[in-house]
Amino acid sequence: MKDTPGKPTxxxxxxxxxxxxxxxxxxxxxxxxxVRWHFSPDTGTPFWLEKAKTFNFDPLxxxxxxDDIKKFPFFEDEWLRGGPVRRWVPKGYAxxxxxxxxxxxxxxxPKSRIVIDDFKIDYEMMSDTFPDKFFPKGSNWLxxxxxxxxxxxLAVEHLCQYRGGISFCLDLDPRWVVKLIKKGWMEHLKAYQxxxxxxxxxxxxxxHDIKCxxxxxxxxxxxxxxxxxxxxxxxxxxxxxIFIGGTEMxxxxxxxxxxxxxxxxxxxxxxxxxxxMGLAASEMPTAAQDYKIAYYAPQPRAVAQVMNFxxxxxxxxxGQTGRVLxxxxxxxxxxxxxxxxxxxxxxxxxxxxxxxxxxxxxxFHEIASQTTVGVY
Numbered sequence: 530m531k532d533t534p535g536k537p538t539x540x541x542x543x544x545x546x547x548x549x550x551x552x553x554x555x556x557x558x559x560x561x562x563x564v565r566w567h568f569s570p571d572t573g574t575p576f577w578l579e580k581a582k583t584f585n586f587d588p589l590x591x592x593x594x595x596d597d598i599k600k601f602p603f604f605e606d607e608w609l610r611g612g613p614v615r616r617w618v619p620k621g622y623a624x625x626x627x628x629x630x631x632x633x634x635x636x637x638x639p640k641s642r643i644v645i646d647d648f649k650i651d652y653e654m655m656s657d658t659f660p661d662k663f664f665p666k667g668s669n670w671l672x673x674x675x676x677x678x679x680x681x682x683l684a685v686e687h688l689c690q691y692r693g694g695i696s697f698c699l700d701l702d703p704r705w706v707v708k709l710i711k712k713g714w715m716e717h718l719k720a721y722q723x724x725x726x727x728x729x730x731x732x733x734x735x736x737h738d739i740k741c742x743x744x745x746x747x748x749x750x751x752x753x754x755x756x757x758x759x760x761x762x763x764x765x766x767x768x769x770x771i772f773i774g775g776t777e778m779x780x781x782x783x784x785x786x787x788x789x790x791x792x793x794x795x796x797x798x799x800x801x802x803x804x805x806m807g808l809a810a811s812e813m814p815t816a817a818q819d820y821k822i823a824y825y826a827p828q829p830r831a832v833a834q835v836m837n838f839x840x841x842x843x844x845x846x847x848g849q850t851g852r853v854l855x856x857x858x859x860x861x862x863x864x865x866x867x868x869x870x871x872x873x874x875x876x877x878x879x880x881x882x883x884x885x886x887x888x889x890x891x892x893f894h895e896i897a898s899q900t901t902v903g904v905y
Contacts, residue, residue, distance in 0.1 A: 530691045533649040535860075537829055540883055548883035552828060556884075557594035559829035559858050564592045567863045572621030576608070577863060579616075595832075598856055599842060601865035609640035617643045619860065630680040632804040639678075642804055647830075647861045648680050651807035652688040654827050655772075655800065658810045659692075663796030664770035667693040668740035671768075673729050673748050675703045680804050685743045688772075697737060699728035726751050733766050742768055745775040746782055753790040764794045774800040774808075779891075780820040787814070800824070801890050805864055806831045806855050810882070824890065825882030832856045835875035835887050841868060847877050852893055870896060 540555060542548035567577045568588040581588055586600050614629055622645055630648070631639040670689040676682045682698055689696035709718040729752055733739060744752070749771065756762050763771070771791070778799055791797060801824040802808035809824035809831075826833040835851040837843040845851035853871045857864035872893045876886035 530693070533646050533653060535646060535650050536653060542883070545878065545880055545883060548880070549878050552878075552883045553595070556829040556832070560595050560598060561593060563858045563860060563863055564588050566621065566860050567619060572619055574619045574863065575616040598865050603841065604864050604867040606640055606867070609642060610638045612641075614641055614643060617862070622861065628683070629678070630804050631678040640804075642862055644680070645861050647807065647859050648684045649687050649691075650830070650859075651802075651827065652684045653691050654830075655808045655810060656688055656691055659770065659772070659798060660796060662769075664692065664741050664772075664798075668770075669694045669737050670696045671729060671732055671739050671742040671744075672696050672698040673701075673725070673742055673744040673752065675701050677702060679703075681743070685772075688743075689741075694741070695737075697732045697739065699725060699732070701725050722748075722751055726755050730755060738767070740767055741770040741772070743772045743774075745773065746778050746786075747775070749773060749786065749790070753786075763791055769795055771795060771797045772800065773797055774802060778822065780814065780822060780889075783814045783822060784816075784820040787820075801887070803869075805857055805862075805867065806833070807857070809833060809887075812881075821888055822890075823876045823879075823886045823888040825876075825879065825884065825886040826855075828882075828884045830857070830859050832858070832884075833869075833887055834885065835873060836868075838872075841866070845875050847875050850874050850889075853887055853890070869893070 537555065537559075540548050540552045542551050565588075566572050567574045568581055570578070577588075584600075586592075588601075591597065591600060618627055625645050628644040628648075629641050630644055631641050670685065672682065672685045672689075674681050674685070676698060686696040686698070706718065706721060709715075709721065725748065753763060756766060783797070783799065787797065796813055798813060799811045799822050800808050801811070807827050807830060809826045811822050811824045814820040814822050824833070832855070834854045834856075835845050835849075836854045837845055838852055841852065841854055850872060853869040853873060855864065855867045855869050857867075870893050871890050873887040873890040876888050878884050879886065
């Protein structure tokens, strides 16, 4: 499958310093293009054109690079709850087919965002980080994750097709899982998890030659235990590459999964992502790095910063802990300075990703006790 138009050009440079400089130049250009698109009377997004009337600056004249993003107010997630959802469709894309993906919604109205091609670009960029040895081109995939009005089903299916394979999916409603947890219906929760693993086992036993999968930590745990109970394992089932995402993915869990479940024949590729940002990539954790999971946002399409808990305008020093502040910069969706419900440690740029990263991602400590984690 051909690349979806809109993928950024890889950052060039002979040294890390050169790559950091070039990445920043690319980011400044992305900011200018995206802000002008969303605030232009001809191509702009109705929500942002209306919101601009309350600004004390002119986005078309006063935003010329990344440093100027601070001029925008912090994005409020309540803006995404309820409609009309068309207010988020840029005029420049009025003739395009539009998807709507939801996030949250266990209580109250879920957050929604419009999508046209962003999810395809996000997952194609992630695909480029997978080693073909473990994620062979042309392989079929098992999508062991949420279905319904979420990005994941369509996105993983596109990822698989982009790599030349076919994706096999199951039914999984994470909102029902969260309700079961909140009600304390642990017997029902266990039964629902077994129902999902039953579906996965049926697909794996059906002769579809599946070599790769997407899943979450809890579901991988459950699948591995079921396979073990039946005298099998992930590698014996024919799977060599696992793409995995979820907020409960700690270094301790990754180490356990690699040592106890996967072994050296299976590659695990962690991701930190959501419907608003896209996907932050990570190298496979290793013993040499004490299984640290360092994520890097897909710049220049999104930027993840680690900010002072008390002052979201102030970056913390490298290695220090802060709240994740997200900015999404695509022509489909502009989200400036959104305080995520996560915290982590700020990581320095790397050769592959010459911009800041974040490690140790976990629920923001002030709201962690209020957060119910389901299949993730």
